[in-house]
Amino acid sequence: METTETFAIELSGVTKRFGGIYANKDASLKVRKGEIHALVGENGAGKSTLMKILYGMYRPDAGEIKVNGRAVTLKSPKDAIDLRIGMVHQYFMLVKTLTVAENVVLGEEPVKNGFSMDYAGAREETRRLIEKFNLLLDPDALVSNLSVGEEQRLEILKILYRKADILILDEPTAVLTPQEIKYFFDIIRKLSSEGKTVVLITHKLKEVLALSGSVTVMRQGATVARVETAGATESSLAQLMVGRPVVFQVERAPRTKEELEKSDTALSVRELKAMSAKGHAALNGLSLEIKKGEIFGIAGVEGNGQSELIEILTGLKRPVSGSVVMLGKDIDFSRNSPRRMFDSGIAHIPEDRHKKGLVLDYSVAENLILGRHREPAFSTMTAIDFKSVAAFSAKAAGDYGIYPPRTDLRAGALSGGNQQKIVVARELSREPRLLIVSQPTRGVDVGAIEFIHKKIIETRDLGCAVLLISAELSEILSLSDRVGVIYRGQLAGVFGAGEVGEEQLGLLMMGGKA
Amino acid sequence: MNEFLQIFTLALLGTTIRISIPYILAALGATVSELGGVVNIGLEGLILIGAFCSVLGNHLTGNPWLGVLCAVAGGMLFAELHAVVCIKFRANQIISGLALNIMAVGVTKFFLKYFFHSSSNSGRISGLPRWDIPFLSGVPVLGDIVSNPLILITLLLIFAVFYTVYKTPFGLRLRAVGENPEAADTLGVNVYKMRYAGVLISGALAALGGVWLAYDQHQFTDGMSGGRGYIALTAMIFGKWNPLLAALASLFFGFAEAIQIQLQTIGVDLPVQFIQMIPYVLTIVVLAGSFSKSTAPSADGVPYEKQ
Ligand SMILES: Nc1ncnc2c1ncn2[C@@H]1O[C@H](COP(=O)(O)OP(=O)(O)O)[C@@H](O)[C@H]1O
Ligand SMILES: [Mg+2]
Numbered sequence: 001m002e003t004t005e006t007f008a009i010e011l012s013g014v015t016k017r018f019g020g021i022y023a024n025k026d027a028s029l030k031v032r033k034g035e036i037h038a039l040v041g042e043n044g045a046g047k048s049t050l051m052k053i054l055y056g057m058y059r060p061d062a063g064e065i066k067v068n069g070r071a072v073t074l075k076s077p078k079d080a081i082d083l084r085i086g087m088v089h090q091y092f093m094l095v096k097t098l099t100v101a102e103n104v105v106l107g108e109e110p111v112k113n114g115f116s117m118d119y120a121g122a123r124e125e126t127r128r129l130i131e132k133f134n135l136l137l138d139p140d141a142l143v144s145n146l147s148v149g150e151e152q153r154l155e156i157l158k159i160l161y162r163k164a165d166i167l168i169l170d171e172p173t174a175v176l177t178p179q180e181i182k183y184f185f186d187i188i189r190k191l192s193s194e195g196k197t198v199v200l201i202t203h204k205l206k207e208v209l210a211l212s213g214s215v216t217v218m219r220q221g222a223t224v225a226r227v228e229t230a231g232a233t234e235s236s237l238a239q240l241m242v243g244r245p246v247v248f249q250v251e252r253a254p255r256t257k258e259e260l261e262k263s264d265t266a267l268s269v270r271e272l273k274a275m276s277a278k279g280h281a282a283l284n285g286l287s288l289e290i291k292k293g294e295i296f297g298i299a300g301v302e303g304n305g306q307s308e309l310i311e312i313l314t315g316l317k318r319p320v321s322g323s324v325v326m327l328g329k330d331i332d333f334s335r336n337s338p339r340r341m342f343d344s345g346i347a348h349i350p351e352d353r354h355k356k357g358l359v360l361d362y363s364v365a366e367n368l369i370l371g372r373h374r375e376p377a378f379s380t381m382t383a384i385d386f387k388s389v390a391a392f393s394a395k396a397a398g399d400y401g402i403y404p405p406r407t408d409l410r411a412g413a414l415s416g417g418n419q420q421k422i423v424v425a426r427e428l429s430r431e432p433r434l435l436i437v438s439q440p441t442r443g444v445d446v447g448a449i450e451f452i453h454k455k456i457i458e459t460r461d462l463g464c465a466v467l468l469i470s471a472e473l474s475e476i477l478s479l480s481d482r483v484g485v486i487y488r489g490q491l492a493g494v495f496g497a498g499e500v501g502e503e504q505l506g507l508l509m510m511g512g513k514a
Numbered sequence: 515m516n517e518f519l520q521i522f523t524l525a526l527l528g529t530t531i532r533i534s535i536p537y538i539l540a541a542l543g544a545t546v547s548e549l550g551g552v553v554n555i556g557l558e559g560l561i562l563i564g565a566f567c568s569v570l571g572n573h574l575t576g577n578p579w580l581g582v583l584c585a586v587a588g589g590m591l592f593a594e595l596h597a598v599v600c601i602k603f604r605a606n607q608i609i610s611g612l613a614l615n616i617m618a619v620g621v622t623k624f625f626l627k628y629f630f631h632s633s634s635n636s637g638r639i640s641g642l643p644r645w646d647i648p649f650l651s652g653v654p655v656l657g658d659i660v661s662n663p664l665i666l667i668t669l670l671l672i673f674a675v676f677y678t679v680y681k682t683p684f685g686l687r688l689r690a691v692g693e694n695p696e697a698a699d700t701l702g703v704n705v706y707k708m709r710y711a712g713v714l715i716s717g718a719l720a721a722l723g724g725v726w727l728a729y730d731q732h733q734f735t736d737g738m739s740g741g742r743g744y745i746a747l748t749a750m751i752f753g754k755w756n757p758l759l760a761a762l763a764s765l766f767f768g769f770a771e772a773i774q775i776q777l778q779t780i781g782v783d784l785p786v787q788f789i790q791m792i793p794y795v796l797t798i799v800v801l802a803g804s805f806s807k808s809t810a811p812s813a814d815g816v817p818y819e820k821q
Contacts, residue, residue: 057700078702093697095690096812106690107701109683117683158701 008197014063023049025221038208041218043417056080086159087168101139149180174443242447254497255481263291266465272322282308284489297480305489315341347432351439357423360412365393400425534768536723540746541760543719550712551692555611558743559618564721569734593717604817636734692811695818
């Protein structure tokens with residue numbers, strides 16, 4: 001033996017508690033220099049916490065951290081930056097009011113004449129890095145005008161400016177469109193070929209197999225396995241994560257044409273026209289019809305009118321023209337309100353759980369009855385009946401596998417997948433007659449995806465009509481009884497289950513002909 | 515008639531400047547503090563403290579410049595209280611600011627009695643020596659005002675604050691911690707340090723506003739801040755948290771008040787109550803038209819907690 005293998009990162013015995021809850025429990029991680037290492041695990045397994053410890057944001061209660069073979073203590077991100085570690089956070093850390101270049105140099109600004117900021121230098125260096133790594137950004141653009149994909153690349157740019165050799169990427173692809181993901185992969189590969197070490201957290205096991213050299217699997221705060229990617233498969237990894245075999249394609253019997261014809265119409269949208277918040281035409285005469293007990297999937301690139309359609313159906317927006325007949329009632333938009341729509345039996349799982357699905361500062365229990373707090377079951381004439389709320393929420397948390405099962409916690413303290421389960425639990429436990437679902441499994445782990453998919457199908461089987469909007473084509477295809485493609489505010493084709501594939505949908509989504 | 519008009523306009527200009535200076539200084543302070551994420555409604559108290567400290571320093575040393583220094587030191591010391599309570603202990607910033615204002619009244623009353631044996635005003639003090647400005651200092655009415663060194667200092671401070679906020683690393687970090695402190699933190703920026711700096715600077719600037727009031731009247735009178743701190747906050751909002759615009763807004767408010775005073779002096783045939791309303795009506799009209807577009811820093815007033 002001449003040389004032992006050199007590890008860029010070695011974490012061992014790391015334990016971190018928040019209140020009484022173990023976020024990390026004797027967790028370990030070993031990453032070879034220059035490799036792409038995947039870190040996987042269910043939502044709440046402790047991946048982000050472990051990486052925030054490595055980045056100096058949290059102090060561990062116990063454990064050892066070695067970087068490039070040397071034991072280190074990290075007191076703040078500054079220490080990590082000095083060790084050439086960079087991190088892209090699950091939720092972007094950008095200053096929206098500043099420009100791309102300003103975000104890049106913040107904290108390590110180039111200075112001229114001892115006092116002023118060297119803006120020209122900052123822009124120049126930013127531009128150089130953008131070109132070198134092909135990041136397609138404008139140094140002078142305001143961050144508030146960037147798309148999600150651009151924000152993501154800016155986060156990487158920030159790390160590169162600090163000359164990081166070790167890059168931690170926490171669920172970087174969760175919010176990207178398929179096209180953006182492809183591009184993102186190229187960037188990661190390029191970084192790797194430059195000799196950088198990458199830790200990639202992702203829920204998409206396909207990505208793990210495509211990019212990484214080895215994988216660490218975490219479950220409930222602990223490291224349960226470290227395997228070489230070459231010998232792994234999607235289902236072997238999923239089983240390690242969840243601790244049981246996982247079904248990727250949930251069992252279901254798609255509705256046949258005959259069944260659908262016999263069924264009553266739950267939602268009928270005719271010639272809907274609407275403007276976007278920015279004043280562009282967003283819906284251009286969209287029509288669709290959904291039957292009771294049917295899942296109607298809408299595929300499409302974001303920004304083709306999906307948001308406006310949802311806003312109209314949930315009473316948040318008025319169309320310019322067109323009609324909506326919902327559960328037998330013709331909606332009078334001049335007198336419509338979210339409250340009316342809610343009361344008529346519509347449930348909504350919004351795409352952005354933070355902005356529209358939850359009040360993060362409320363407890364899990366409070367979030368579980370949000371909007372339902374007026375129901376006699378939860379309130380007396382004057383006050384909320386917290387006893388029945390507690391009983392209801394404890395049951396819901398159990399039924400929907402919300403972890404940790406403590407409904408008194410702030411919703412914001414739960415991991416993304418468990419937050420999503422709160423929203424799903426609240427909406428589905430109302431037994432809605434029409435369910436509007438948007439990106440239901442964005443940033444959610446395989447176990448939770450399986451669970452949420454099952455629940456959506458169960459709801460359909462109870463006779464509920466479901467409108468499913470997702471950027472994830474595999475999700476649309478595996479759940480929908482019929483699929484429509486939305487393009488520029490209109491449906492560019494409607495297909496029965498099994499009549500269409502991912503490629504054809506992808507083509508239609510981009511405005512092509514099927 | 516022509517002469518009258520000239521006196522009128524010159525006097526109007528002079529009064530506008532005289533009234534605006536403390537607004538400008540305090541509004542600059544408010545802007546710096548809030549850009550860093552700390553709401554500072556304690557400006558009112560800081561103006562009062564500044565006024566008192568300047569008079570006391572001047573009185574004890576006989577040097578008006580040392581009085582200015584005392585005011586700046588006193589303002590920063592007092593602002594430090596607000597900073598500690600809001601940043602370190604993450605208390606409600608409005609409550610802390612209110613407490614500061616109430617405390618300032620009590621503290622100045624107490625020391626007024628102690629040093630000047632009066633409950634209403636201090637003894638007379640001298641102002642700052644004139645800095646003569648070619649041409650301008652010779653203009654009637656206006657000359658006396660523009661020769662006050664504090665005018666030039668204020669003018670310099672407007673640009674210094676503007677430059678610091680938008681053209682220096684310090685300013686970039688300050689704005690970052692007021693907008694998204696967590697993002698700044700992950701880049702190794704010390705959020706607490708930046709916020710302390712913002713609050714302390716606001717203390718110094720507001721105290722200078724107090725100096726102007728006291729030196730203008732050659733004495734300290736009880737409660738002489740007279741609500742100016744709140745007007746300054748309004749100017750900051752009107753100025754969209756931009757130091758230059760906040761200074762312009764302050765001038766506008768000063769102008770509205772000057773008009774009111776001039777109208778009263780020349781005796782316009784209108785009930786005096788209506789004339790006195792002018793600045794406030796103007797303020798409301800202007801703010802109603804500008805509020806929709808003015809946005810505070812995202813983390814303004816939100817304490818930052820590190821894990
Ligand atoms: N700041 C925090 N306060 C309280 N609990 C937290 C905090 N951060 C994470 N947790 C908890 O720690 C556990 C692990 O979370 P996290 O590391 O985000 O998981 P992952 O990234 O694997 O989804 C979760 O149960 C989560 O609720
Ligand atoms: Mg995470």
